[in-house]
Amino acid sequence: MIKRISWNIVLVALLALLALPWWFVLQGLSLQLPTPGAELWNYPGIGTALANSLLVGLLSTLLAAACASLIIACEAVSGRPGKNDVGTIFTAPHLAFAIAFLWLFTPFGWFDRLFPFAAGLVEQQSLVTLVIILVLKETPFLVVLGRQQLMQLPYQQWLLQGQALGTDRTRSWWLVVFPAWLRAMRLILFAVAIYSVAVVDLAQIAGPLNPPLLAPLLVGWQLQFDPLSQLLAQQATWLLIALGGVMVSWVVIQEWGLVRLLKLRIGRPPSRALIKALSGFSLYFSSATRLLFILISALTLAALLALSLGYGWFYPDLLPLEWQLKSWLDNADLILQLSLNTLGLGLLTAVIATASIIWLREWQRLNQRELPDLWLLLALFVPQLSLVIAWLGSDWSALLRSNHLSVLVAHSWFSFAYGYLVYAPTERNTTQSHLLTGRSLGYGYWRSWWHFKRPLMHSGIGYCFMVTFLVSVAQYVPTLLLGAGRLPTLTTELVAVSSGGEWRLPAVYATLLWFIAFVALMLVQLTRSKQNLARES
């Protein structure tokens, strides 16, 4: 009885913590909807901005999902799972990756200087450039998390069963495993799709400019204080939320359409020649794509490092006038302080968010009741700046008097949503039999979980911890506005110094952020490898 009460107390506290920010949002968010006669529709170019935003979202989600599916398929069918090949791009801060990519591949960029007669480089700012960068960034994200989701499926058994029934591995993959994998990836695809339409920093430096996409327009309005801009910002917030809803529907339709298409192939085996050709293409595409990712990530990382060290690097020079460590050395004290703040906040956030997510999943298991994912992931659907500004206008700061506590709560809240979408599918696919066995041996719930279920969830917990950590590390708006500058991090510094016209100092912070994220990924993969070795031995 006492145990039951304590479970319920924790549940109420946790749900209150998750719901309270929404209460503050309702306090501070205006209900100015973009109805047909709304002022927003009179804004010049709003139709183009809306259509372009939607196009970027649909295309980048579709292409990134297709690339990731082919890479995962090839690995699974060949039985050679990839390891750290795409990890470097996955861990790159979005802004840093885009800066380096544009500096390398645009007209007048480094490759243009090296091969002045080469054609086919991407434009400095355009719809196509933005889609390319998003696909390059999102595909590794989907591959890394896709591999983790795949590990939770008994796909090797399914492929073997298929082979036993006379169906080759490629066909079995697409007809049996792929639909299950795609279903497990649904929440992650939601996050990618919503991010693609709501992205601000990348859209500002790589997207179209006249008009900009909807999200940068919204941010621009929010930072102007005349009544018209404020009204436009309020209406655009709801429009962007609606766009997020459209993207979620798109992911569902995409999944439904693909699964329907594949079902049509059941019982209608294609010719051997076609299978061979498709397998060959898949293998070729996967290898080429992985090679491309390794190459681009190595080049962008090298470019970023070079940018942080190069002094006087102007068109059409291939190399800078001087190489100096000055930017690193002059800022060493600040870098140390910012790194400590970033790591401390990130780790604390990751611990809080991961523990909350695990606890909430176990409560659902124990009570055999599934809370709707939509409510738990709602934070992903609303533009972050709108949420934070709504909090500023509410009783948020009166309740959380400390700036540090305020930042920590906001980080944990945003990280929770991302962590949940990584952890929940893994947990759902994990058998509960060991946990039940433990309990039948007389262990309490959590002791049983620790000894029997946790080892099975090792990878899921590791990835959840990493994702929540990385989400915290990447936060700018809540850290600055709620923290009121009391808790500067590498990201707040990067965004602030990036607002100038140079890349040398931003490159220093971006390289550091990249390094931190890369180490986090490597640590997670290392613990996973150790666990696999332990299992095998």
Add this chain to the structure above:
Amino acid sequence: MLFIALLQLVLVSRVQAQQTSAEPQTVFFYAWGGSESVNDYLRWAQTQLKTRHGIELQHVKVADIAEAVTILLAEGEQQTSNIDLLWINGENFKVLKDAGKLLPDLPERVPNSALLRDDLNWQTDFGVAVDGQELPWGIAQFQLIFRAPLLADHSLTNRVAVEDLLALAKRHPGRLSYPKPPAFHGTTWLKALAHELVHAPELLQQPPHKVNTAQVLQPLWDYLDQLHPYLWRQGREFPGSAEQQRQLFNHGTLDNAVTFNPNEIPALQQQLRLTPAATAVSLGSSALTNFHYLAIPRASDNSAAALTVINFMLSEAAQQRKAELNGWGDPMVIRAPTSAKPSLHAPLFPSHPEPHVEWTAVLEQEWLRRYQR
């Protein structure tokens, strides 16, 4: 659990350590963080203030000072402000002044305000009376940056008339552009151009509702209609900000950029941050000139220390250091001491003032209506 407890302990102790050392002399100074030179200068000011006055100046770097305005506007009437000092001007100042958020009577509270130059019209900020709620920190003058060979080919030196600009654009299609309004420098470009093109520039000093805006601004739109087809991407796209245009300039994509700091070119060139080929010119016969200011939120509980910081920023030592070309290079707003190096006396172009503040919205909205599709 031990790990969590340890982490909490580390964070709490860091926070407590910061708070302890912050009491009572830490001044949280919100200022744009996009310039390495400005950041370096503020780091120098931090050490000076700590040594001379025991004040810990915390530079809170923001990408846009509007972020700080957002924080201030959200703070309740009875609430102590998180911000002690601000670097602002223009629309952001107007918003905070209208909201009654700023500490008044700064000239009376800051002794060094007596050193301010008499020849500068800093008492109005974008047409809005300062009323003692901010004090000038530096001078801003809108200038165009070009690749010098481009101007030399056309025998242009330190002044480019609007006709010259059109001729340059026609001779070098796709190489020139300007920041897209309503970005700050984009709107300033429109104001500077309007001053050159409208038949009676003095009308721009009046509130727009007192004049026929369509008629006044028609020459501006006619000129832009002629210019745009020869700009970067045929004038269908524009750099998102002055900083972005500077990147495109250094990158080689464009042959022009804009600046608001009259000394920025030599300063950045000395620091190897701007191509040696860059040179500054004024648009037309005079350059739009304004000031950037320091202000203190009324609700700051550390206003005494913030006033000391402003007083220091207006001291001869701080102003001279700010004007040095191997640093920020921002011109002095106080009378230069006789001992000051000649290079610190900034050569400014003849100036003209900002239009009345209400023209900003008129220009931005009409530009968007015409050119954003």
